[in-house]
Amino acid sequence: MLDVKDLEVSYGAIRALHGISFTVEEGEIVTLIGGNGAGKSTTLRTISGLLRPTRGRLLFRGQDLAGMPPHRIVAVGISQVPEGRRVFPLMTVLENLELGAYQRRDRTGINADLEGVFTKFPRLAERKNQLAGTLSGGEQQMLAMGRALMARPQLMLMDEPSMGLAPMLVKAIFETIVEINRQGTTILLVEQNARMALSIANRGYVLETGEVALAGPAKELASNPEVRRAYLGE
């Protein structure tokens, strides 16, 4: 579904990604794990079109996304749950969700998906007329996920959904990710919480300073001694 080849991205003179390659197959949960500055967020921001690659290809169902503006990338079926949630703080929960469906014109489909999001996250339904900036961190994470779902994506990019959340909430968020995946959305998940990420993913890639250091099925990575030492704190 997504085929990333030799992707190279620079911030000015500093190269953040040194030619990484990975794939995501239809229906999978794939996770990119690694420490701070490994290039995980940069990878997602490049797929979304916020950053332009200096080299390499980003094939989504055979179409090269490199150099496409972000709004076109949403149109081909990729949406993102950004790092730090990034809800629109001065807009209501409902307005945030409607913005997720900005590209869509099918009113009935949008309303049905809105109902779907409210069923998945009843808290958002209770607070739909509240300003998003007044929500708790967990609720904002739900809103960011609901908002990304409103685009009815084929591939959903998730950047650090567990960041800053209590362990109980992290568990709930990851259960929801599995549920979203089961309902047919492919997921590319970036996480510092490698243990949680590997527990729900099919496959994983370990990034180190802008390169793929290790790759394999999530179960194998989780039992790899090096991964256990470096990322699982053992």
Place this chain on the structure above:
Amino acid sequence: MIFELIVQQLVNGLTLGSTYALIALGYTMVYGIITLINFAHGEIYMVGAFVGLYLVTAMQWNLLAAMAGAMAFCMVMGIVIERVAYRPLRRSTRLSALISAIGVSIFLYSLMLLIRGAQPTRFPKIFPDRMLSLGVAEISLLQLFILAVSALLMIGLHYLVQKTRVGKAMRATSQDYDTAALMGIDVNQIISYTFAIGSSLAAAGGVLVGMYFNAVFPLMGYQAGLKAFAAAVLGGIGSIPGAMLGGVLLGVLEMLGVAIGLSSYRNAIAFTILILVLLIRPTGLMGRQIQRKV
């Protein structure tokens, strides 16, 4: 007697202030979305006044049609200015764009000086001089027209920004540029719309003020622009209701200053307020707190 004078100046101040508000909206909307003080905005207002004047005199259009024509003309002009002078500098420092804006401002008034000369042109009288009595004060038909048009435009803007798809996209873009793009919003298109709307409001303001002071001239945008900027800062730069409130408040304060005998200092009033706001409350009356993203 004093009371009547004050009420009368309140009426005058509301009229003047509503035109400041129309211009201030353009500053605040553009700032809200790309954090640029569009120093050419006053000149867009000036060009709007000239286009309105031209349509009324040379083309014999009726006033409302001429105003709509001036708004349409400046809409296009606003979009072109953004494309040519600001968009290429989007990724460079803010100072570059600011200097570019000042350049556009100088270019536009110099161009008009070349075409029309510095002498003010009178606006043909459209409204009879009749005054309507409000009991203690009076209001002219022209003042009533200015208030009505300004109010209608601001209500229209409020509806657009709060309720329509484009308005929501504008608010989203001003709150978080990158995330707005991730929603599928074409942010460049939204920036163009913002310039179009702000510029058309300035054009309407230009026609109204041209009639009110019965003078249209190439340098009229300089002072009006600075005052409207002061109004936008007073209300809280980036805030649309703030610009409306700041404009009206500034007009009223200015005319009350005149009422208590400060008429030779009336321009100083606006800038004293600007300085005080920047010293005491830089976010203005309705500005949001400056958020630092981590």
